[in-house]
Amino acid sequence: MNLKALDQNELDYRMKDLAKKEREILHEVLETLKEIDARKSYLEFGFASLFEYLVQGVGYSEGSAQRRIDAARLLRELPVMAEKIQSGELNLSQISLLQKAIREVTRIRDVPVTTEQKMEILENLGKKSFAQTQQQVAAFFDLPIAQATQQRVQADESVRIELTLSKEAFAKIKNAQELLSHAVSSQDLAVFLEYLADKVIKQKTGRKDSGDIKGPTKTNTAAQVKLKTKKGLLKNQPCCQWVDSQTGRQCKSKWLLQVDHKQSRWADGDHKIENLQVLCAAHNKLKYLQEAGIRNIS
Known part of the structure; x- marks a missing residue:
């Protein structure tokens, strides 16, 4: 036209x-x-x-x-x-x-x-x-x-801050959020910064809460082995390995990563490294639900 x-x-x-x-x-x-x-x-x-x-x-x-x-x-x-x-x-x-x-x-x-x-x-x-x-x-x-000022103390004594980050600095922060997503599941930057502040204060002041590890135990040893296994997997699988069977697209999310058994334990899968994969929490849950359906049918 x-x-x-x-x-x-x-x-x-x-x-x-x-x-x-x-x-x-x-x-x-x-x-x-x-x-x-x-x-x-x-x-x-x-x-x-x-x-x-x-x-x-x-x-x-x-x-x-x-x-x-x-x-x-x-x-x-x-x-x-x-x-x-x-x-x-x-x-x-x-x-x-x-x-x-x-x-x-x-x-x-x-x-x-x-x-x-x-x-x-x-x-x-x-x-x-x-x-x-x-x-x-x-x-x-x-x-x-919300005001367009760089820093403003609000009525409840909270502080609103507006800042600009370089592309590199923002990428570092996002990477840190991904690595700590099990401890801080929220993607809210303010929540993440408060968590980091708490960790630094505890480290520098030497304060410990009741949840801190008191000493080596068998449970802690097993947890350390599990953590070491996960770290080893993350070197080769730094993101979610879920692949869409229709399109072949891989998820690649780095948020809430978990270790999953390719052949599940209920189907006699073992703990060998070859049978382990990294999935995000969402796709790990989806895989479980799909397998639960298979078990119900059988």
Whole structure:
């Protein structure tokens, strides 16, 4: 189509029609994503998480992927939201902002946000700008609005810090998070930094808690052997070895890595190194569930 041949009214009509179709397609995307999430199909596709599937498998940017995940999961809980998305009353940025606030409230106050509360705040966000949405959400949950300052002490004496890392420095931090993911399963950088601070303080001050090892025991010796085996495996298998049988794609996640028996113990598999492999926790669980089905059939 030659757009230059269209007059102003025709361009306006075309733009609004395309925007409407775009919102309709977005709703279909979210419904499809919701079903993939419910089935955990991304594991079968060879990805450790829904986020990795959208970024690496589908091609979304990280921000776009997270916004769609937030919207799909909220849509599952609040189906009425579909109409608001299709009409343009709500957009992904607003929904993602709301979901982030809900996670923060749950984490800080250890109290889940109810479906009724979510519905109430959504009713007030229609046609609001992003700045207005920030104010509405912050007021509703009694949360401070994030400021674009480098360092700011907030009402509860917490400190908000904004910093820029080089590509190399960020890669080092991500690698450290992966290596310590069994101790700190959250990918939240603030949680990880607090964990590191606790470890350094304990090491430098000599303080020990009741969970520290008191001395060598048979149990500790076995644990050390197991740890040595895992370290040896990780040298040759530094990531999840799960492979999608349909596409041949390997998961390659480095998050929550576990040692798995290729031929399981219930099927007379042994502990020899040749029978061991590294899987992420998600694919290790999937393998167990698949094998449980086989055992039930037999």
